[in-house]
Amino acid sequence: MPKITPAPRAASHLFYQSRLRRPLVDRAEGIYLWDQAGNRYIDGSSGAMVVNIGHGNRHVIETMKKQLDKVTFAYRLHFENEPAEDLARRISTYMPAGMDKVFFVSGGSEAVESCLKFARQYALAIGQSRRWKVISRFPSYHGGTLGALAVTGYAALTDPFRPMMKEMPSIPAPTAYLDRDNFSMEERGLRYADKLEEAILAEGPEEVLAFIMEPIGGASTGALVAPDSYYSRVREICDRYGVLLIHDEVMSGVGRTGKFLGGDHWNCRPDLIALSKGFGSGYSPLGAMVAPSRMVQPVLDHGGFQHGYTYAGNPLACAAGGAVLDEIERHDLVGNAAAMGELLKAELVALAARYPFIGDVRGKGLLLAAEFVSDKSTMRPLPKEKNAFQRVVDIAYDKGLIIYSRRTRGGVEGDHFLVCPPMIITRDEI
């Protein structure tokens, strides 16, 4: 691949998280993006694991145009709308049995925030007012708003805001691949799950409201997959203490891992599910909390859900979501994510066998990550001072390949990048 030379940039009034400047994007199609100087980039991370159905999808664009001509916004207290009704009905068919109610939002943080607040209101509705603590995992990422951040395990993001958030308990994420003990992977899975029980007992079971986890980790852990034994043990422990299980499927949901939900790999039965990212696939901000009627009814009977966002469930976003789902179904993109994910993972595993600095390759479907190390036997990270990892990411970018990198496993040192191209990717493109 030739080295890309972006066009020079004038001063900007925009600002984002860092001083990093990137070229101005011009257009996008399929798995590719072009900047204004005409350079082409492979969208190897679907943006931030968002553009699941690829860029420039004509069906979604035409559907949205039609909806724009009809009505784009009607406030839900004044009108309900057909795209929202249709999408809620269709999405519930992909959820575990009984998860039949959909609460729309406009993004992942809003979806998580909704789960937290709904869980609390459900506890109040069933007379369990002492329950409020939400146990989460470290590392993890659940969003940038203060509620979602309070259950996020990522020190650099949470520390500045500690005084502004309720202190919440956390347990270690199941980084079983790093453990150097004599236990089998399955035993390690059970031992990590048992840390949840320890935390519930330490906090006082009558005060613990919920446990939140990403079934397959995202950026904070680099597509962390727990041993199989972990998932059913977590459910058992939640059931034992009446603790709600929240699955944050914002990144792992809507087909990315080769099943519709990440939790489907283990037939998980969470109580609440957060969706976003691939749900709107970058065509519109869209997210949802999915809940069972058995939990929604008591909340509605006790004064209703005291929560909502202005843009939630608007006709344009829901029309986009419906059209995205059409494309996923029509082209079996979930099946393609499974098949292409297997191929891509095999390629990454082959690279790891060739190069001593790739210590681990993990993930499922097209939610994959590779971890860079300076020593495979100890999994010691690359030397920080040489900035080697960032150089790899920059070299890839300069050659027109976008990968999503993280310099940390959420406060624990570690360099990984996510390889998550759009689910439309073909064998040749991989």
Ligand code: PLP
């Ligand atoms: N939950 C998970 C697992 C995520 O990966 C993200 C975003 O990366 C969020 C929640 C927050 O989503 P958003 O950035 O759309 O608010």
